[in-house]
Amino acid sequence: MREFAFTVSYDDGADHLMDVFIDHPGLYARTTSCHATTETMWRVDEVTGPEEALADYDEQLAGITRCSSLRGMGGCPIDWHHEVLEERPTRRRIYSRQSEGEGCRSVPYLAAKHLGDGVLCRAEQHGEEYRWRILAEDDAAMSAIHDDLDGNLRAGIELEFERLSHSPEWPDDRMTRTDLPYEQREAVELAVEHGYYETPRRASIQEIAATEGIATSTLQYRLTRAEAWLATTFAGTENGESVPPTAAVGDD
Incomplete structure (x- = not known):
């Protein structure tokens, strides 16, 4: 192919x-x-x-x-x-x-x-x-x-x-950006942008929330929901299972 x-x-x-x-x-x-x-x-x-x-x-x-x-x-x-x-x-x-x-x-x-x-x-x-x-x-x-x-x-x-x-990089349908509700996808993107997942961290949840004008509790909730879906999806795909996107739906 x-x-x-x-x-x-x-x-x-x-x-x-x-x-x-x-x-x-x-x-x-x-x-x-x-x-x-x-x-x-x-x-x-x-x-x-x-x-x-x-x-x-x-x-x-x-x-x-x-x-x-x-x-x-x-x-x-x-x-x-x-x-x-x-x-x-x-x-x-x-x-x-x-x-x-x-x-x-x-x-x-x-x-x-x-x-x-x-x-x-x-x-x-x-x-x-x-x-x-x-x-x-x-x-x-x-x-x-x-x-x-x-x-x-x-x-x-x-x-x-x-x-x-001749070595196609065809994406996997089981895990894409559209599977996350927008608010949760945005929370992950902000966390990455501000270096939350870097070692050492460049910014805390509180600092990101303050910079972006989002309530800390709201950002934390959305990020936690997104991380939960990412983890269960990863575990499911590793075992050959499909995890429905509704597992992440909390604020769409």
Whole structure:
């Protein structure tokens, strides 16, 4: 198998939907399922973030009438449908269907067109970056996707190819950022950022809470819940078991 990995970066204002991720650094999305033909793409995305970020995301998602860079490339009118499968204050699971229009070509469409059946696609969105992973057979002609992508970038979008590897670094579905409620994920990220897990520690829970304007008890609770889920998930995956994300839900 070969993995094709690349990142598309967006300037502020280049795309309305990506602007939501740029404006809200705590917003994160990943594609958990994706299927495409040369006519239609179906996908399921999990999105987590603060409530105000998800409210902006919902508004932009509901207003899609033309091909967005989140769903494809080109800016042409599209036949677009989406449905919210799960809705929580800081989490969404969204199903969508997009029929490919003339000049509007999604990344999964390009994979289906150039690589044929049996191709797997994954994607992540965070900040200004939209990262793609494509897994295909060893003899797949990945250069065709490179040329098609590189020839269809519009102003404000930059393409960076990371690797073409025969040793795929395909991520494990059992443990991802979207499995934690946003507040707990944020607590872990703050702890790492401030050096809480370093030896020696650069900051205590009290110091981090004071710096970030969060009640110490709230930060401690969220971090404890997140650590409990991380520990049980790690133990479960080591034993070949799957630990449901609801084990961590306490303040979503």
